Amino acid sequence: MDKKIIAVAGATGAQGGGVTRAILADPNGGFAVRALTRNPNSDKAKALARAGAEVVAAKVDDAASVKKAFKGAHAAYCVTFFWEHLSTEKEKAQAYNMAAAAKAAGLKHVIWSTFEDTRKSIPLSDDRMPTLQGKYKVPHFDSKAEANPYFIEAGLPVTFLLTSFYWDNLIHFGMGPKKGPDGKLAFTLPMADKKLPGIAASDIGACAYGIFKRGEEFIGKTVGVAGEHLTGAQMAAELAKALGKPVAYQAVTPAVYRSFGFPGADDMGNMFQFKVDFESLYCGNRPLALSRELNPKLQTFAQWLAANKDRIPLA
Numbered sequence: 001m002d003k004k005i006i007a008v009a010g011a012t013g014a015q016g017g018g019v020t021r022a023i024l025a026d027p028n029g030g031f032a033v034r035a036l037t038r039n040p041n042s043d044k045a046k047a048l049a050r051a052g053a054e055v056v057a058a059k060v061d062d063a064a065s066v067k068k069a070f071k072g073a074h075a076a077y078c079v080t081f082f083w084e085h086l087s088t089e090k091e092k093a094q095a096y097n098m099a100a101a102a103k104a105a106g107l108k109h110v111i112w113s114t115f116e117d118t119r120k121s122i123p124l125s126d127d128r129m130p131t132l133q134g135k136y137k138v139p140h141f142d143s144k145a146e147a148n149p150y151f152i153e154a155g156l157p158v159t160f161l162l163t164s165f166y167w168d169n170l171i172h173f174g175m176g177p178k179k180g181p182d183g184k185l186a187f188t189l190p191m192a193d194k195k196l197p198g199i200a201a202s203d204i205g206a207c208a209y210g211i212f213k214r215g216e217e218f219i220g221k222t223v224g225v226a227g228e229h230l231t232g233a234q235m236a237a238e239l240a241k242a243l244g245k246p247v248a249y250q251a252v253t254p255a256v257y258r259s260f261g262f263p264g265a266d267d268m269g270n271m272f273q274f275k276v277d278f279e280s281l282y283c284g285n286r287p288l289a290l291s292r293e294l295n296p297k298l299q300t301f302a303q304w305l306a307a308n309k310d311r312i313p314l315a
């Protein structure tokens, strides 16, 4: 029997990489993977090819290349790369290109990796948090939500996937515990005493594969995934256990976080404030039981730490 091809954007990255590896790990699942990359000659792309993926050159900014890459596929995993450029307009254009390519290819299932439109909960007129760029509260959330209609209006069989905070941010995004002037480790997060849905980035892709396998049942639905919902204090306690040394939770206010000054700090500060102020909505949108059903190997934070603690920079 011919395998159904799932085309995966960002296949060398966190989300797409997880989808790709989940498909490759299930050779009898009836699916094959087509990995999209800008550079098929990169080490990561070559490793995917060696592992059995069909690797194709495509750039989500280039409509024609995505169209070509989606042709003949059964399904596609669509994700955009906000932090590469911090531009909501670029992000929406990337999403538009993927929706248009999915329509042209007549795909039977599309997963669009999106987020809540935070303005439905906190309108622009609400000054609890600043309005950014004149029209957003959380630009990288709201712009993804603004792209949802591209998939709907194209009449696509789409599943909207709500992702969660990657625990991998502790490794790659400088968000791990840091040594304070007293030499002790502090884990800083603007989450007050509220729960943050988090996940091993690779598990997002594995959950997405679970959605593709169940297919029909999730078309037209929104599905949120998370590995655990943990408070900052609980995360610090798990970090302390894994690292074998004390780690204090240091809650800062979203306003302080916004002022940290790195590119996108205001966007991230507002994002955390949204998660704090709308904890039950945000956690409720990411049910753990369904995430585990979709991906029975879903990791807890403790499991993720056991495998990754040595990769977290503590300087």
Ligand SMILES: NC(=O)c1ccc[n+]([C@@H]2O[C@H](COP(=O)([O-])OP(=O)(O)OC[C@H]3O[C@@H](n4cnc5c(N)ncnc54)[C@H](OP(=O)(O)O)[C@@H]3O)[C@@H](O)[C@H]2O)c1
Pocket: 009, 010, 011, 012, 013, 014, 015, 016, 017, 036, 037, 038, 039, 042, 045, 058, 059, 060, 061, 079, 080, 081, 082, 083, 084, 140, 163, 164, 165, 166, 167, 169
């Ligand atoms: N960090 C978090 O906690 C978090 C949580 C949830 C959601 N998100 C969202 O996740 C999205 C990013 O996904 P990710 O983390 O999977 O990305 P990622 O790991 O940064 O990977 C991006 C991959 O996509 C490829 N890529 C980058 N720009 C591209 C382009 N213009 N055209 C085609 N491919 C391109 C690159 O591969 P090649 O070089 O091989 O082309 C790269 O390996 C962001 O929009 C962010 O908002 C982040």
